[in-house]
Amino acid sequence: MGIQGIGASVARKEDRRFITGAGRYTDDMVVPGMMHAVFVRSPHAHATLGKIDSAEAEDMPGVIAVLTGEQLKADEIGNLICGWAISSKDGAPMNMGEWSPLAVGKVRYVGDAVAVVVAETRAQARDAAEAVMVDYDELPVVVDALEALKEGAPQVHDNAPGNLIFDWEIGEKAATEQALAGAAHVTKMQIRNNRLVPNAMEPRAALAKYDRAEDHFTLWTTSQNPHVARLVLSAFYNVAPENKLRVIAPDVGGGFGSKIYIYPEEIVCLWASKRTGVPVKWVAERTESFLTDAHGRDHLTEVEMGFDANNRIVGLKVDTIANLGAYMSLFSSAVPTYLYATLLSGQYVIPAIHANVRTVYTNTAPVDAYRGAGRPEATYLLERMMETAARELGVSPAELRRMNFIREYPYQTPVIMCYDAGDYEASLDAAMKAADWDGFPARRAEAEARGKLRGIGMSCYIEACGIAPSAAVGALGAGVGLWESAEVRVNAVGTVEVMTGSHSHGQGHETTFAQLVSDRLGLPLDQVNIVHGDTDKVQMGMGTYGSRSGAVGMSAIAKALDKVETKAKKIAAHLLEADEGDIVIEDGHCKVAGTDKQVPWFQVALAAYTAHNLPDGMEPGLKEGAFYDPSNFTFPAGCYICEVEVDPETGKTDVVQFVASDDFGNIINPLIVEGQVHGGLAQGIGQALLEDTAYDASGQLLTASYMDYAMPRAADLPSFNVGTTVTPCPSNPLGIKGCGEAGAIGSPPALINAVTDAIGVRDLTMPASPRRVWEALQAKA
Amino acid sequence: MYETTYHRPASVEEAAALLAANPDAKLLAGGQTLVPTMKQRLAAPSDLVDLRHIAALRGISSEGGRIIIGAATPHAEVAGDATLRAACPGLADLAAHIGDPHVRYMGTLGGSIANNDPAADYPSAMLALGATIHTSKRDIGADDFFTGMFETALDEDEIIIAVSFAPPERAAYAKFPNPASLYAMTGVFVTKGSAGVRVAVTGAGSDGVFRQAEMEAALSADFSPAALDGITVSPEGLLEDLHASAAYRASLIKTMARRAVAAA
Amino acid sequence: MAKLEMTVNGRKVSRVVDDRTLLAHFLREDMQLTGTHVGCDTSQCGACVVHVDGKAVKSCTMLAAQASGAQVTTIEGLSSGADLHPVQRAFNEHHGLQCGFCTTGMIMASVDIIARHGGDLDEATVRAELEGNICRCTGYHNIVKAVLAANAEMHGASQAAE
Incomplete structure (x- = not known):
């Protein structure tokens, strides 16, 4: 198709507003009479909440209200919920503790919201928030998941004895133990997946406006899924019925998962705007984001992998403890279970797998999905194991992987997933070629001459995107369906608006989705507008997360386009006095195939709306909607190779080469896909090299700003060498697999495998900070 | 940040008078440490006395075999100054790597050494160069100037005018x-x-x-x-x-x- | 209260603001120039970078009062109408932005980098010079590419980006 259709590297349509400063983010919104909210937050990680004295604060300049949890309860605002019910292996339901949007009775982590001050200016609200006197009776604190499970540990929630939320398993325990017992070699490791703070550059924000005359709310919020926000705010938090609540997620400055969830602040702003009668805006300061955005990862795992005498994997046994923090965030339960353990077969034939997962409460920020969500944890585990096993077995890490690859599809793993397509060897070969794998020894020798330790590591990842089908995830406990919606509205002049339930917060939907329409209808890109992020404009949709917008969101658009085309062809056939089956749509025309008879697209659209001359019985208009529910997950996969140089004197690691070879199925816009990979790699390399989230024993977050939390900067990263191989996805009409998370999923083990190769150690905990690497070298010496 | 009152004196004398008149006042040089500290409400000066517009505090010169750097000279100017680069490239290089480019346009030598942050770069240079710190009241040798973490020999109402040193080999x-x-x-x-x-x-x-x-x-x-x-x-x-x-x-x-x- | 007289994007403005008002907040809230963003409170992310008297500074680390008397240029003043500054154009062409939040500060910083180096730029220098700007979306790859491409265009450098 044309230069702007599927497969074209089109520069983004939406960029113009961002590069000129005309993007409109939530904090840019101003409504008349708007006031500012600042939250009073607990400085203690665990305490009984006593008296809240707000008298002084209420008298301060500009302050119109100080509101607390007791008032919120009196107004019957609901507790926050976790929307995915997971049962323990004994059948017991998960132990979900109460999470009030403003704490009642007890605070459970540093940053827990206790009260909110509403004032004329942000500075006044902040001044007054400091004057709210709160009595806390401090309780013992637990921050580490392993400690939390020990007898006598402080109890975070009364209804979760021993701080255990659930004790879940998947796979065949007896068969796995038997396989390991008979294995010729067993590799064992303890692996920690470090806790991360998502750090979208736009801090979370909310602006709530209550219209008394209409008894109607409008919420502007930094959300990845405004419809889900509206549903949850209505159905569970009792803020307002859906028809009385409009949720708008305007330009959103990154999410990476952290803006999926509905947080206390949005609920409180909505409630406070009704209570005070003024629009209320809250914008997080970065430190608030560190304290209260849902964190990611934080697993501790004991793992064993068995091999037969021919180095084929015979079994994998995994025992994971996942720290979910002080409260169960919206999808927290699904991350260390169905998004994690179902990927434990990786790219390999593993006859027997068993995974046990215990989720635990601690006095830390809630943990939920962060870019990759469960799949990075599974990949890190497997790929550290494969690399370590190869070293123990004395075989090439590439060859150990190669001989264990799955090669026939569909492939049913022992852990639910059924892979539909892939070619892992193609990715491996492409990556090794791009990385000049064979030339590594020479590069290592050259580095050694400069006093540097050079190492190489690889990772072969698989992940699952486009979580689906709805009935299947429903059976596994999901509280929502995971389909997507679209509406294609052809205007009377032939231009097109697409209402999508997906949400773009950096992914470039306004371009990619338009490319699909351009491709199908032969229209220039500027005649196609993508509309998203507003519950008043767009039909119910599920939003953007889990690399689903292409595979699921665009499939919905494709389905709606099918219907539009069918109707347009009927109209064109009628106008051209031809057979409907002979009509093709191309180059902005409806044509009778094999003839020179044609009618411009805009005339077909106009005919639909004038309705002067339509086929008998046809309704006027040209607008169709579709809901697409995937038939299976999609399975992006690939191979990453990382090369590092370590300075043995300082322990500093430089990433000197990073190669990514991904199979995302069909690709709409290579420029945007590469950008997604770059960003994912930076976050994965960040996890492996720089980022760590540390609490002290009293539950204070030690890494609560960029002074202490090491964000990847330009000089920390190399330019990336990215490429793709293609096996189209058979499970959706466009053959798309998804690309949003792969980089973050596949890269951490490649980097740690490279660093351990460089410095000659077996175990190294992420991140490979200069201190850790230096200490590992000292311990070795 | 807490409420404060901003002043922009045109001379060192005027700045000193403002300091003397307002016991909870603080000098504001480039503000690259003080402003973030105030934003976090970890400092609450009643008044801020901005030194950036006092011409006498700015610039680099060579006199009597010594290099003199005005206290309000931003890092970017120190990094780019030809006289200094010829006399002591090590100091120019240090200045070129303080913070980031944005900080280097605003942050000043005087602000850095007066704060004596244990992680600041300039104090090490002053100490190693055996520099003299010239203030509104006296001259202080670097060995006597830095007295501990975030501590210096400066009096509350004392203003750093410049530093000077003999270029090392x-x-x-x-x-x-x-x-x-x-x-x-x-x-x-x-x-x-x-x-x-x-x-x-x-x-x-x-x-x-x-x-x-x-x-x-x-x-x-x-x-x-x-x-x-x-x-x-x-x-x-x-x-x-x-x-x-x-x-x-x-x-x-x-x-x-x-x-x-x-x-x- | 502080009385401000400054030139913002070529226009003279006069305002009275609270002394504690940061330049970033003055621009966003008093001037409605919301292209300048605030992404952290420790002066590290660089989303707030504007030019004050031609130099790229963090507007979250400067009081509005400190900028009185200065010429301030924000992202909104970098180009006008349908025209784009070469750096803006390069960010678009090379996909140097995703969510757009850090982008405005990133572009203002990049314009300053290119001006300061007078065409003499390479990848390592660009990466080092972007020390004060954090991006979470792009992995910097395409930002670096865009800066080098804009530099080549502005200085007619023979070596193209990448």
Whole structure:
């Protein structure tokens, strides 16, 4: 198709507003009479909440209200919920503790919201928030998941004895133990997946406006899924019925998962705007984001992998403890279970797998999905194991992987997933070629001459995107369906608006989705507008997360386009006095195939709306909607190779080469896909090299700003060498697999495998900070 | 930030009078540390006395064999000054790597040394260069100026006018940045000049910047990286935090010192 | 209260603001120039970078009062109408932005980098010079590419990006 259709590297349509400063983010919104909210937050990680004295604060300049949890309860605002019910292996339901949007009775982590001050200016609200006197009776604190499970540990929630939320398993325990017992070699490791703070550059924000005359709310919020926000705010938090609540997620400055969830602040702003009668805006300061955005990862795992005498994997046994923090965030339960353990077969034939997962409460920020969500944890585990096993077995890490690859599809793993397509060897070969794998020894020798330790590591990842089908995830406990919606509205002049339930917060939907329409209808890109992020404009949709917008969101658009085309062809056939089956749509025309008879697209659209001359019985208009529910997950996969140089004197690691070879199925816009990979790699390399989230024993977050939390900067990263191989996805009409998370999923083990190769150690905990690497070298010496 | 009152004096005298009249006032130089500290409500000066518009505090010159740098000279100007680069490239290089480009346009030498942040770069240079700090009241030698973490010999109402030093024969700075803040996790400034060899360490000491006597002795005998081989830096009295233990900092001191000597 | 007289994007403005008002907030809230963003409170992310008297500074680390008397240029003043500054154009062409939040500060910083280096730029220098700007979306790859491409265009450098 044309230069702007599927497969074209089109520069983004939406960029113009961002590069000129005309993007409109939530904090840019101003409504008349708007006031500012600042939250009073607990400085203690665990305490009984006593008296809240707000008298002084209420008298301060500009302050119109100080509101607390007791008032919120009196107004019957609901507790926050976790929307995915997971049962323990004994059948017991998960132990979900109460999470009030403003704490009642007890605070459970540093940053827990206790009260909110509403004032004329942000500075006044902040001044007054400091004057709210709160009595806390401090309780013992637990921050580490392993400690939390020990007898006598402080109890975070009364209804979760021993701080255990659930004790879940998947796979065949007896068969796995038997396989390991008979294995010729067993590799064992303890692996920690470090806790991360998502750090979208736009801090979370909310602006709530209550219209008394209409008894109607409008919420502007930094959300990845405004419809889900509206549903949850209505159905569970009792803020307002859906028809009385409009949720708008305007330009959103990154999410990476952290803006999926509905947080206390949005609920409180909505409630406070009704209570005070003024629009209320809250914008997080970065430190608030560190304290209260849902964190990611934080697993501790004991793992064993068995091999037969021919180095084929015979079994994998995994025992994971996942720290979910002080409260169960919206999808927290699904991350260390169905998004994690179902990927434990990786790219390999593993006859027997068993995974046990215990989720635990601690006095830390809630943990939920962060870019990759469960799949990075599974990949890190497997790929550290494969690399370590190869070293123990004395075989090439590439060859150990190669001989264990799955090669026939569909492939049913022992852990639910059924892979539909892939070619892992193609990715491996492409990556090794791009990385000049064979030339590594020479590069290592050259580095050694400069006093540097050079190492190489690889990772072969698989992940699952486009979580689906709805009935299947429903059976596994999901509280929502995971389909997507679209509406294609052809205007009377032939231009097109697409209402999508997906949400773009950096992914470039306004371009990619338009490319699909351009491709199908032969229209220039500027005649196609993508509309998203507003519950008043767009039909119910599920939003953007889990690399689903292409595979699921665009499939919905494709389905709606099918219907539009069918109707347009009927109209064109009628106008051209031809057979409907002979009509093709191309180059902005409806044509009778094999003839020179044609009618411009805009005339077909106009005919639909004038309705002067339509086929008998046809309704006027040209607008169709579709809901697409995937038939299976999609399975992006690939191979990453990382090369590092370590300075043995300082322990500093430089990433000197990073190669990514991904199979995302069909690709709409290579420029945007590469950008997604770059960003994912930076976050994965960040996890492996720089980022760590540390609490002290009293539950204070030690890494609560960029002074202490090491964000990847330009000089920390190399330019990336990215490429793709293609096996189209058979499970959706466009053959798309998804690309949003792969980089973050596949890269951490490649980097740690490279660093351990460089410095000659077996175990190294992420991140490979200069201190850790230096200490590992000292311990070795 | 808490409420405050901003003043923009045109002379050092006017600034000194404002300081004297407002006991809770603070001098505002580039503001690259003070403003963030105020934003976090960790400082609450009643008044801010902006020094950026006092011409006498700005500029770099060479007089009587000494280099003089005005206290309100921003890092970017120090980094780019031809006179300084010819006389002491090590100091110009240090200035070129403080913070980031935006900070370097605003941050000043005087602001840095008056704050004496244990992770700041300039204090090590002043100490190693044996610089003199000229204030509104007196001249203070660098050895007497830095008195502890965030502590200096300055009186409450004293204003730094300039610093001066005799250009050394050789000087260089090597730092290892904190991976998060990019401040010096350990930085070492070495000089060799008429006053002998001086080695000053920043970012590592729990009392702020300090001189490393053992290294000075070794380098006085032989100003080469190898001269430091036999020295073991004790971790005692060194900072401990998330990103570096005292032992790691001790090792970094030696490594950075070797690299500074090699570069000098 | 502080009385401000400054030139913002070529227009003279006069305002009275609270002394504690940061330049970033003055621009966003008093001037409605919301292209300048605030992404952290420790002066590290660089989303707030504007030019004050031609130099790229963090507007979250400067009081509005400190900028009185200065010429301030924000992202909104970098180009006008349908025209784009070469750096803006390069960010678009090379996909140097995703969510757009850090982008405005990133572009203002990049313009300053290119001006300061007078055409003499390479990848390592660009990466080092972007020390004060954090992006979470792009992995910097395409930002670096865009800066080098804009530099080549502005200085007619023969070496193209990448």
